[in-house]
Amino acid sequence: MRLSTLKSIYQCKCPRCHQGDMFLRGKLLTTKFSVMNKSCSHCGQSFEPEPGYYFGAMFISYAINTALFITAWVALSVVIPDYSLTLLLSVLAVTVLVFLPFMYRISRSIWIAIFVPYRGDEFPDSPDGAIQK
Numbered sequence: 001m002r003l004s005t006l007k008s009i010y011q012c013k014c015p016r017c018h019q020g021d022m023f024l025r026g027k028l029l030t031t032k033f034s035v036m037n038k039s040c041s042h043c044g045q046s047f048e049p050e051p052g053y054y055f056g057a058m059f060i061s062y063a064i065n066t067a068l069f070i071t072a073w074v075a076l077s078v079v080i081p082d083y084s085l086t087l088l089l090s091v092l093a094v095t096v097l098v099f100l101p102f103m104y105r106i107s108r109s110i111w112i113a114i115f116v117p118y119r120g121d122e123f124p125d126s127p128d129g130a131i132q133k
C-alpha cells in the first residue's frame with residue numbers, strides 16, 4: 001500500500017485519483033457530516049457504485065470503535081482506578097458521540113479504498129501520477 005493511499009483514506013479523497021472529495025468539505029463538525037458527493041469531481045468515480053455498498057463499512061467501524069473503546073477504558077483505568085460502571089459507560093458514550101463523524105467517514109473511506117484501486121497513471125495531475133509511468 002502506498003503512502004498516498006493512506007493519506008487519501010485519512011482525508012476521505014477519491015480512491016481512484018486521490019483528488020476529489022468523497023464528502024462535503026468543511027462539514028465534519030455539522031449535522032451534514034454524512035452527506036457524500038455522488039461521484040468524484042476529478043475522475044468521475046462513483047462513490048456509491050451500488051445500493052447498500054457501504055454495508056461492509058460497518059465492520060470497519062466496529063473494529064475501529066472496539067479499539068477506541070479499549071483505549072478509553074485503559075485511559076479511564078489509569079486516571080481513575082476505582083471507576084464505577086456508570087462512569088465507564090458514560091465515558092464510552094461520550095467518546096462514541098465525539099468520534100462519530102470521523103468514524104463514519106473513515107470507515108467508508110477505508111471500505112471503498114479496499115475495492116477501488118488507485119489509477120494515478122491515468123490522471124497525470126494526481127499526487128504521484130507522474131511517478132506511475
Ligand SMILES: [Zn+2]
Nearest residue numbers: 014017040043
Ligand atoms: Zn477521483
